Amino acid sequence: MCKGFGWMLGLLLWAAGARAQSLNGSWFGVGTVAVTGDYSNYLAELKLKQKGNKVSGELQYYFRDSLFTVPLTGVFNSQTRQLRITRIPFPYYRSTNTRTAIDCWMEGQFTLITSRQESVLNGRFTSEAAYRYTVPDIQFRFRFSTDTLPAVVKEVPELPADTMAIETNALKPATEQMRQLRPENLSPVYLSRPKTYVQEIMITNPSIRLELYDNGSIDYDSVSLYLNDSMILPKSKLDHKAIRLNITLDDSREEHELSMFAENLGMIPPNTAALILYDGTTRHELILTSDLNKTATIRLRRRKL
Numbered sequence: 490m491c492k493g494f495g496w497m498l499g500l501l502l503w504a505a506g507a508r509a510q511s512l513n514g515s516w517f518g519v520g521t522v523a524v525t526g527d528y529s530n531y532l533a534e535l536k537l538k539q540k541g542n543k544v545s546g547e548l549q550y551y552f553r554d555s556l557f558t559v560p561l562t563g564v565f566n567s568q569t570r571q572l573r574i575t576r577i578p579f580p581y582y583r584s585t586n587t588r589t590a591i592d593c594w595m596e597g598q599f600t601l602i603t604s605r606q607e608s609v610l611n612g613r614f615t616s617e618a619a620y621r622y623t624v625p626d627i628q629f630r631f632r633f634s635t636d637t638l639p640a641v642v643k644e645v646p647e648l649p650a651d652t653m654a655i656e657t658n659a660l661k662p663a664t665e666q667m668r669q670l671r672p673e674n675l676s677p678v679y680l681s682r683p684k685t686y687v688q689e690i691m692i693t694n695p696s697i698r699l700e701l702y703d704n705g706s707i708d709y710d711s712v713s714l715y716l717n718d719s720m721i722l723p724k725s726k727l728d729h730k731a732i733r734l735n736i737t738l739d740d741s742r743e744e745h746e747l748s749m750f751a752e753n754l755g756m757i758p759p760n761t762a763a764l765i766l767y768d769g770t771t772r773h774e775l776i777l778t779s780d781l782n783k784t785a786t787i788r789l790r791r792r793k794l
């Protein structure tokens with residue numbers, strides 16, 4: 490009996506260890522340059538697929554005003570829990586314009602750390618030896634995401650910081666829609682803040698997809714989103730993990746307004762977010778800045794085909 494129990498316990502522990510060492514899935518982290526000074530961070534999502542000791546996938550990261558997607562390959566040693574990622578490009582950390590930035594090729598070295606609470610890939614990307622003194626390391630601490638399935642938000646509770654996808658038909662037809670848009674149903678604080686128009690975007694598709702990130706260090710900014718003065722995202726904390734929404738636009742309107750309302754100022758005012766808007770295969774990248782005195786807003790116009 491004892492031998493059988495011990496054998497089963499050992500098998501369960503072995504299986505748990507095998508799962509814990511798998512790299513498959515999405516990992517989220519913020520990259521910081523290992524040098525003194527105030528420089529932009531690299532807000533990143535690492536998507537990995539492991540087959541044996543071979544690893545493939547892509548690294549998506551947001552640097553300054555642009556989103557980069559880079560395919561990658563690597564090797565994982567399950568005995569030492571070391572992951573080596575072959576060279577991939579990063580824009581030079583001092584670049585002020587990502588369109589003209591110089592690419593720095595860097596290799597990744599990471600250690601997998603697992604516990605009951607979380608799994609972490611801790612390490613850095615390092616440049617070639619010849620450029621070691623001019624291109625500092627970029628340090629990352631990637632946390633494995635256990636919540637990547639779409640979720641429907643029906644109430645307005647405090648939302649978790651994990652990555653979430655929110656399916657929403659932002660505008661409902663006829664009477665219900667008009668009832669939602671009445672000023673008396675909106676927060677007086679929201680109505681009191683003037684809108685600052687950031688950009689006008691021409692939209693081709695009836696549905697769009699949004700991704701919202703904190704643009705910089707995580708400082709506990711909280712925002713909500715409104716479409717045509719109707720709330721589509723309740724109070725949510727900005728993070729390096731994307732808040733994702735799918736929105737169906739009302740065909741009867743030629744123009745829509747998307748507004749980011751600051752629920753607080755976080756630790757470093759104002760609230761600044763990176764918004765990525767997908768119109769089919771077309772991607773628009775914007776920086777939105779809101780505070781307690783103004784609400785950043787973009788206009789969406791339907792392109793007539």
